[in-house]
Amino acid sequence: xxxxLIGGQAVIEGVLMRAPNNYAIAVxxxxxxxxxxTRKYVSYTKRNKFFGLPFIRGVVVLIETVAIGTKALTHSAxxxxxxxxxQLTKRELAFTLLISILAxxxxxxxxxxxxxxLFTKGFGLNNFWFNLVDGVIKIAIFVGxxxxxxxxxxxxxxxEYHGAEHMAVHCYExxxxxxxxxxxxxxxxxxxxxxxxxxxVLVISIMFYMFIPFGTNFWxxxxxxxxxxxxxxxxxxxxxxxxxxxxxxxxxxxxxxxGMLLQKITTKNPSDGQIEVAIKSLESALRAETKxxxxx
Numbered sequence: 001x002x003x004x005l006i007g008g009q010a011v012i013e014g015v016l017m018r019a020p021n022n023y024a025i026a027v028x029x030x031x032x033x034x035x036x037x038t039r040k041y042v043s044y045t046k047r048n049k050f051f052g053l054p055f056i057r058g059v060v061v062l063i064e065t066v067a068i069g070t071k072a073l074t075h076s077a078x079x080x081x082x083x084x085x086x087q088l089t090k091r092e093l094a095f096t097l098l099i100s101i102l103a104x105x106x107x108x109x110x111x112x113x114x115x116x117x118l119f120t121k122g123f124g125l126n127n128f129w130f131n132l133v134d135g136v137i138k139i140a141i142f143v144g145x146x147x148x149x150x151x152x153x154x155x156x157x158x159x160e161y162h163g164a165e166h167m168a169v170h171c172y173e174x175x176x177x178x179x180x181x182x183x184x185x186x187x188x189x190x191x192x193x194x195x196x197x198x199x200x201v202l203v204i205s206i207m208f209y210m211f212i213p214f215g216t217n218f219w220x221x222x223x224x225x226x227x228x229x230x231x232x233x234x235x236x237x238x239x240x241x242x243x244x245x246x247x248x249x250x251x252x253x254x255x256x257x258x259g260m261l262l263q264k265i266t267t268k269n270p271s272d273g274q275i276e277v278a279i280k281s282l283e284s285a286l287r288a289e290t291k292x293x294x295x296x
Contacts, residue, residue, distance in 0.1 A: 004289060006169050006282065007192060009069055010161035011076035012154075016069065017165070017281040020046075022288035025072050026281035027079040028273065034280050035079050038288045041068065058237025059230045065194070070096055107145075108202075109225050112137040117218060127214035135206035142202060146195075146265045156268060163188030164270035164278035166263075172286075178279045180272050188267035189260045191252075192244035196259030200236040203258075208232055 008017040014027035024038045044060050045052040051060045070093060116134035119125070125133070149155045170186035171178055190196075208231065212224050243252040270278070 003173070003175070004286070006172060006285065008165045008169065008278075008281070009065075009072070009194065010158045010165055011069075011072045012158065013080035013161070013277075014076045015161050015165045015168075015278045015281040016072045016076075017168075017278075017285040018068070019285045019289035021292045022285055023068060023072075024281045024284035024288065025075055026277045026284065027076045028277050029079055030082045034277055036280060036284045037075060038284050040288070040292065054238055055231070055234035058234040061237060062197075062233055066097060066100075067093065105226065107141060108138050110222060112141065113218070113222055113225065127210065130214065131206055131209045131212075134209065135202065138202050138205075139199070142198065143262065143265075146262070150265050159266055159268040160270040160274050161277065163267035164274040165281075166190040166193065166267060167270070167275065168278040168282050172282060178283060180275050180279070183275050183279060184272075188269060189263040190244075191247045191256040191260065192240060193259065193263055193266075195263050195266045196256060197236055197240050199259045199262055200240055201232055204236050204239075205232050 004019050006017060006019055008015060010016075011025060011027065014025060016023060016025045018041075021042050022038060022040050024036060026034050026036045029035050041064075043064055045057040051057060112134050115137050116130055119133050120130045150159060164183075166188050167183045167186045168178065169190060171183045174186070176182045205225075205228070208228050209225065212221055216224070239255065243256050246252050247256060
């Protein structure tokens with residue numbers, strides 16, 4: 001089978017790797033063995049032509065990634081402590097996602113907008129500076145949040161698995177054998193990382209918000225910021241996808257540079273055991289993908 005595009009994320013004591021039609025979750029259990037769970041999943045971007053259109057597919061992929069990631073975290077939490085897994089119901093999943101979205105809208109939309117509004121009135125700034133201040137505050141909150149949680153021991157473990165995930169993907173993309181020794185040669189940062197995507201969203205949103213009339217009411221500005229999110233996410237996804245595929249080009253290295261730098265916080269150097277888990281997850285996803293492709 002030809003090389004496929006692989007993405008993934010760190011979970012509790014493990015790694016999720018996702019191929020085009022399958023994903024695998026590998027978790028280190030308390031007895032030191034590695035449990036693996038594979039699932040077939042075909043994105044709605046492939047099931048429906050509309051959802052597969054450029055700028056639309058980014059929003060769909062984002063929703064799917066959050067949904068699969070939430071389920072994977074639940075599975076890994078149970079596996080890592082040796083408990084029998086309880087399936088996350090659709091209602092529980094929807095509630096979890098809703099709370100996460102509301103918290104994000106409060107922290108990364110409402111608070112920065114409120115502070116920028118107060119700052120602008122205090123210094124008599126124009127629309128350009130208003131949106132720039134709003135964007136800088138959002139980015140500062142985002143970076144500060146990542147830095148603070150990176151000080152937590154459990155989060156540091158996840159960031160180590162995050163690094164292992166990236167290193168294994170690098171090794172696979174370089175067409176090298178997936179061994180601990182080979183994977184160890186690669187960096188923990190990757191241009192297609194979710195951290196890169198989130199930072200792109202924050203930066204690109206500054207440009208989009210410039211088109212909202214300066215004199216618009218505070219609450220209308222807030223609503224517009226929410227309504228523009230799918231468009232911003234769609235544009236950010238396309239930029240991330242292209243920059244990841246053509247990272248060797250100077251222009252895309254420049255675009256990816258801030259996100260790659262930020263990954264120095266969200267990825268840590270993993271142990272050999274953590275790399276083994278990442279390799280197991282990647283191999284399992286590829287094995288399941290091979291079986292899917294070979295089916296008539």
